[in-house]
Amino acid sequence: MEMRACEETAMSRDVTPGIAPLAVALHDSFLSSHCSSCFLQIPPSRFAAADSVDAGDHPPSCGGCAGLRYCSVECRNDDLDLHASSGECHFIRLVHFDRRDETTDLRAALRLLCSVRNLGFLPPRGEPRRISGLLAGGHEQLEEGCELWLRIREGRMLMSRAREMLRNQILEGEDVNDGCDGGGETEAALWVVITNGVEVQIGEGRAIGIGVYGPRFSWFNHSCSPNACYRFELHGSECFRCDRGSLVYPSSTGPEDDAMPLHHLSLKAYTALASIYRVRGRGDGGGDAVPGGPEMARAAAAYALLLAGTTHHLFLSDPSLMATAAHFWVNAGESFLSLTHCPTTGWINLPEFDTIFLPGESSLPWDEFRGTSFKFVDCVSRIASKVWADMVSGIRCLSEIKSPVDFRWLGEKNMPHESLGACGAPDSYSGEGRCVGCRCEVDDGVEDDSGTVRRLAVHCLVYGGYLATLCYGPRSHCVDRIRSLPTR
Template sequence: MEMRASEDIDISTDITPPLIPLSFSLLNSLTLPSPDLSTSLGLLLHHRPSLTGRIAGLLSNRHNLTSQNDQLSHRIRLDAQALAAQIANHCGYTEPNDCVLEEAMVALCAVLTNAVEVQDNEGQNLGVAVFGPTFSWINHSCSPNACYRFTFSSSHSSESKLRIAPFIRNSQQAQVDDGVWCVGSEFAKEGEQSNGPRLIVRSIKRIKKGEEVTVAYTDLLQPKAIRQSELWSKYRFNCCCKRCSALPFTYVDHALQEISVSSHDLSSSYLNSIFVRDMVDTRLNEDIDDAISEYLSVGDPGTCCKKLEKVLMQGLNDQLEGFEGKLNSRFMLHPLHHLSLNAYTTLASAYKVCACNSLSVHSEVDRNQLEAFDLSRTSAAYSLLLAGSTHHLFKSESSLIVSVANFWVGAGESLLSLTRSSGWSDFAKVGEVASNPFSVKKSKCSKCSLTDRFRTCILNGQIRSADFENVSNQFLSCVSDITQKVWSFLVNGCHFLKSCKDPIDFSWLMSTKNSSTVGVRVHVNKTDISYSHESETCARNREEQAYYADHARANIFQLGLHCLLYGGLLAIICYGHNSHLACHVQTILDHEESFV
């Protein structure tokens, strides 16, 4: 079973109208201990399982989910018994019979197989919902051509229409085997669940008529092994999409799991053995997870930053269990490794918290403002590195657009926030610098059409593939030029960030993309203007310091504006022009215009 495009579809196009759920359960309105159970109960109240084991046309996948003697199978059996007891009580039975238990099992497995987490505008989980075949028949791919979003409005545009149709292999009729036709209008119209969350599927790639439409069931920024493990543990299938089937691995999957090795003790073949690599990956994963978990539970951002940067800078160089004698080797995370990306995300957040804490702790005004300023620019640098790193992967795997959109918006916000910092006056030792006038109109880039394109898309919600490619090329050219002017300023004082030659142009890694190891070296970034406030800068006179500070701040503003606009454009492609993220970008731009 699958869904295919019924017409040619360009990017940034809604391919379904808002779909109404068959059943949903929000966390604050549970009738049973878990959202899955409550949703299953709601499904059974309106639909009965068929003789073929489906319910409302949905595949239950019961055999695969319960055939293994593992924790998932055991939990399903216990939950099915609890659900059956609830149904029996509702119907006035003293205890559930075999028929009730069977129906409870089918409904629960159907929910576990087809339900999706309902998220609000901030990405917070609100509960789960299960939708009809129009959505549930859309299969998974690790290189999907569509994504989906939720809306809680009962109104939708009259232009919304269904652009996909069901397809069953070896069958000329798109009909589920319990006799229920899968037609989109059946689930798009107002009904009993009209107050529930609606779901809209949207294209993130060009889709040809007759091509299968796919979405992602798991995090696409995880390497293949982790994706496969998650899909099997939750849905009991092995993904065979083009990305997962590629041999050798795609460049993206190679980078997401790459670890560089330097050793004088073991042969290259042994160092690259599955045993050694799995052991090293486990240890590094534990180090990263421990630092992040401690930060989230204890709330000590400073210690977290030190631990994460130690792993990024030093890697793993102690003795590994299972080897005799001391192993004189060092294992380093690739700058694009999925653990590195997780570390950048946390470091950007932790340094931002450190900056806020600095302002509230120190009593010396000049000292705390300057320290908070340094911490804020390190946070901005990590945000930029995260966006640039994932964008580099996005160029090879365009389905990463959903993650990249959020990262570019985050980088833009962080950089623009840095330009408003009161620490600029302390940095430059000239009070007038803090009130240096900027103008969005004057700052409009003459080299790219990003501003105009965003303004247009925020009105009509769509951009053509060719236009998007041109805008992306212009954006990369502009942001690369600006970054070269400010990167050394942003990373000043952070040893790991200094080791990254360029957060936008990763050509310094491309020469090793097909090798078994990738070396990470400390690079010296040469720019036209070097910004610093350390001892050599202190020798400058006030006018010279103000000049350099002015230029640094102006370039960071331009960089932040570009990142924000491009992230907003990606958000429109993924979620539409009325989505929360696109409107959030518009709000920031309006605020910047009034600020300057």
């Protein structure tokens, strides 16, 4: 869906505000190193001053349980009230001396209960079991004695006891009634967290916590911290039976749509396949070689580039997809970067790299932006043409795609009027032997596949960073992450 501004809006201004979560909680292993409010990592220098006499050198923390730390006094003040009023402080003190399993879901459930009660979203007793629009029923059908049933039962007891301690209704040595008092609410909240919680990543490439969002969350990231949102839409027409021995068409519902990469089913398939191959190619992280790992990494990179190319093609007709296109270009660049297995120092001149990310003007004419985009993508198309055939060798559905970024081979009827202008776009190379779009050195001579893949990775990263700069500004985390890659 395209968004149109009601008034003149400067470039690099985020017009899609962040979606506030109902509840978030850090994983136990990150409680001591990350801020429990904004989820950002606390600088190690703050911990190095632990022996300092000056208390101001220490990271702010909760004085009641000392279990949560914050990067600033402001973050502590923003979070401490919810931490205390939810019973999380008492909960951490309960489990502090008892080495239990991960407690992230239990702490998130306590915060969720407190948040929805403050917002007035907690349903009365007897009403359909929904909390803030999220389905909270169904756990009653769990098989008694199964792992999940035991987890909910134990969690209910701990959460109820922490809430009773908060209300000062427990005397020393008194029985807590197995947490059954008010256990229905705690069970429902814990089930909401288990079934609706999503992982939260703040640019570290790993999940550092979980978050629970309301029913209005969507699949794209709104650049809010912490934030992780997804939507899944399933329709019966997408599931069909394949005849034995017939070709599989992941991008269509039949042979007549074969090799149609712009179909909405294709985009869903590319997203899933790129993620699956990337994860399988990395293995379990133990350092052991994964059987077929290089082939899986190669397939992941090919799907990532095709996904970036198709998203860019749609973006030319719908500018609201700019942030999504930036995300996929960066993913493609990182996927190709992982294939090289070598340092990238010296690929690109950092001062000139910064000039791309710092356009200097808050607004950019559409024609100028479109021309720059065409130059970048033309550069990527030229480089990709040298390695694409080898990349997709053995992958039947990809081998039928002639180019992952230039879709003129599909015919004029499948091309929007904007992208047809690419045929007349200025050449991407200047007379000085440099790429106009990304200012990289151009080598038209003989280059091995490894060098070509490295150059392709750089172009994808630079163009993704260029789009990210226009979306979020030159000082966003996404841009900083890309800028750090060439110097690693």
